[in-house]
Amino acid sequence: MVEVNFGRARPDHVVGLRRVAELAEWDHRRIGATVTWRRIELDGPRALAQAARTVGSPQIRNAGTIGGNLATASPAGDGHPFLAAVDASIELASTRGTRSIPWQDFFLGVKQTAMADDELITGVRLPDDLPSRQEFGKVGVRNAMVISTVCAVVTRREDGATTVALGSVAPTPMRARQAEEMISSVTVPTEPDLAVFAHLVSREVTPITDHRSTEAYRRHAAGVLCRRLLERCLR
Amino acid sequence: MIVTFTLNGEPATARVVLPASLLDVLRDQLGLPGSKNSCDQGECGSCSVVLDGEVVCACLVMAVDVEGSAVATVEGVARDGVLDGVQRAMHEAGAVQCGFCTPGIVVTAADLLARKPAPNRAEIKEALAGNICRCTGYGAIIRALENMAGGGR
Numbered sequence: 268m269v270e271v272n273f274g275r276a277r278p279d280h281v282v283g284l285r286r287v288a289e290l291a292e293w294d295h296r297r298i299g300a301t302v303t304w305r306r307i308e309l310d311g312p313r314a315l316a317q318a319a320r321t322v323g324s325p326q327i328r329n330a331g332t333i334g335g336n337l338a339t340a341s342p343a344g345d346g347h348p349f350l351a352a353v354d355a356s357i358e359l360a361s362t363r364g365t366r367s368i369p370w371q372d373f374f375l376g377v378k379q380t381a382m383a384d385d386e387l388i389t390g391v392r393l394p395d396d397l398p399s400r401q402e403f404g405k406v407g408v409r410n411a412m413v414i415s416t417v418c419a420v421v422t423r424r425e426d427g428a429t430t431v432a433l434g435s436v437a438p439t440p441m442r443a444r445q446a447e448e449m450i451s452s453v454t455v456p457t458e459p460d461l462a463v464f465a466h467l468v469s470r471e472v473t474p475i476t477d478h479r480s481t482e483a484y485r486r487h488a489a490g491v492l493c494r495r496l497l498e499r500c501l502r
Numbered sequence: 503m504i505v506t507f508t509l510n511g512e513p514a515t516a517r518v519v520l521p522a523s524l525l526d527v528l529r530d531q532l533g534l535p536g537s538k539n540s541c542d543q544g545e546c547g548s549c550s551v552v553l554d555g556e557v558v559c560a561c562l563v564m565a566v567d568v569e570g571s572a573v574a575t576v577e578g579v580a581r582d583g584v585l586d587g588v589q590r591a592m593h594e595a596g597a598v599q600c601g602f603c604t605p606g607i608v609v610t611a612a613d614l615l616a617r618k619p620a621p622n623r624a625e626i627k628e629a630l631a632g633n634i635c636r637c638t639g640y641g642a643i644i645r646a647l648e649n650m651a652g653g654g655r
Binding site: 269272278280330 | 562
């Protein structure tokens with residue numbers, strides 16, 4: 268709609284999805300495409316709910332959906348790090364049938380996805396066994412109506428298995444696999460472990476300098492943010 | 503395309519040319535200019551309306567998508583010529599400067615108070631996070647709502 272308001276898009280045909288009840292269904296680990304951030308803020312898994320609360324403003328959260336976030340595929344999409352951290356799949360449908368693709372195959376580049384022109388996002392599938400500890404965080408210039416400079420989710424299981432997913436620091440959401448591998452093998456991380464972990468995160472991200480921040484700041488902030496989120500998971 | 507919906511409790515019909523926003527239809531076709539257009543991208547909240555029970559930015563709603571829905575605008579907040587408690591409180595607290603953001607703030611604040619009759623300061627600020635006042639008159643706006651939360655409507 269913003270594209271239309273600014274004269275950048277003038278679609279000949281529009282398909283209204285607001286009243287398609289099936290798309291708004293939410294069955295445990297399957298979240299329908301038109302489930303709003305407001306609903307996720309209230310009922311979502313911890314880190315996804317935390318992310319939902321930082322999306323736009325109350326007005327935006329009442330209208331914006333998890334499917335819309337995915338379709339836009341902004342590198343800064345607040346919902347993406349959670350989906351990457353838990354290895355969610357995206358469900359797509361067309362008259363040719365349905366398919367479910369892993370998150371890393373869905374995001375192809377900045378605002379580019381694996382969706383075909385005739386496909387619709389119908390929902391998101393989360394794994395049944397979500398990590399017991401999960402934390403979302405975001406760096407931005409104010410609390411509301413801000414596009415993140417860096418956003419991230421860190422999850423940790425009882426056995427130490429840790430995932431680290433970030434947004435706004437690469438063309439697509441990404442996982443910091445080296446940092447994950449390093450910290451997952453440490454049962455009780457010490458101060459030096461946390462420092463190495465933060466360093467690895469900063470080294471793995473591939474941010475750019477743009478009007479919102481610099482490459483150097485994003486790199487630094489990514490490490491600091493993920494370390495803090497890990498510390499929260501360890502509490 | 504003809505769109506039929508409920509507007510401030512009354513049946514409404516609009517002939518919508520795709521892809522017009524709900525805001526444009528309200529202002530230009532239905533004669534309700536209370537919802538303001540400032541940013542056209544959901545940043546400012548001055549076009550806040552209640553759509554099927556939820557506050558949204560009318561500039562981000564495609565008008566054809568409100569078929570069969572209920573829309574409430576700032577024009578419907580006062581009843582029978584009597585100001586709503588939010589409007590009275592803002593008037594009394596001097597919570598209006600240039601006034602451009604005021605309709606959106608009235609709609610958003612009325613929705614907050616309908617859900618939560620005695621919000622605290624943090625809750626008021628979070629609820630109004632999507633309503634920008636370029637005059638920066640937030641102090642009086644928040645005080646007005648705090649007064650209501652303390653004194654009832």
